Amino acid sequence: MNSSESSPVNADIDPANLPCHIAIIMDGNGRWAKKRILNRIEGHKKGADVVRLIVRTCREIGISILTLYAFSTENWQRPKIEVAALMSLLKNFLESEQKEMLDNNIRLNAIGQIEKLPEDVQHVLHKSMTLTKKNNGLMLNLALSYGGRAEIVRMVREIATKTKEGKIDPDLITPELVSDFLYTKGMPDPDLLIRTSGEMRISNFLLWQIAYTEIFVTKTLWPDFGKQEFLQILKHYQRRERRFGKV
Ligand code: FPP
Secondary structure, eight states, X not given: OOGGGGSOOOTTSXXXXXXXXXXXXXXXXXXXHHHTTOOHHHHHHHHHHHHHHHHHHHHHHTOSEEEEEEEEXXXXXXXXHHHHHHHHHHHHHHHHHHHHHHHTTOEEEEXXXXXXSOHHHHHHHHHHHHHHTTOOSOEEEEEEEEOHHHXXXXXXXXXXXXXXXXXXXXXXXXXXXXXXXXXXXXXXXOSEEEEOSSXXXXXXXXXXXXXXXXXXXXXXXXXXXXXXXXXXXXHHHHHSOOOTTOO
């Protein structure tokens, strides 16, 4: 962390107009490593440090939900050694942050095909979620083995099954009901989506939930992302007029 990263929260940010839910596509770890002739895994390690910094910043400024795209359904297709390193980093992160989450009223939640994660990772994940379930400060929502299309297919299957059983009337299927069958049930949709490393793509992230979300793409690679840039994005967000399709 450099000195600017430890500076106090920027006074130009209006605390009354903060996004309630921020989602982030953390991209660019591999390119960051390549530029330094390092192994991709070094990029992920640096990326995990940035996760700690952004979680801390969100807690400090009073964000309610931070959803991080930590591992996609497509990421299983990466080389085995990289997948293993990402799982190990995740496990270390969860173990090392347990105290910080408890001390700072952070609640951990996970969305995605959690059952597909290695058993040891599932174990620490469930332990951290149980330990922090009564916390009501920041919710850190990790998207793990997550894919927006897979989430939608899962929702359609569940609604179809309940409809077939006569438990749901097809005429009463509304957007609200659909939302209740997604992993994000009970959470407001993201107000702000940030993507690092410059790609103009959604990459199968929160497809249903981002219908009205403000999107910011920065060219900064995730390991180079920091508190000052994050706060700048929040300032830009506060200048945007959100109309939700109205005039
Ligand atoms: C994208 O970079 C990033 C990922 C696939 C995983 C994100 C993981 C972390 C930030 C670290 C661990 C996470 C936690 C929660 C501790 P990329 O590899 O696709 O980069 P590239 O596009 O430059 O190759």
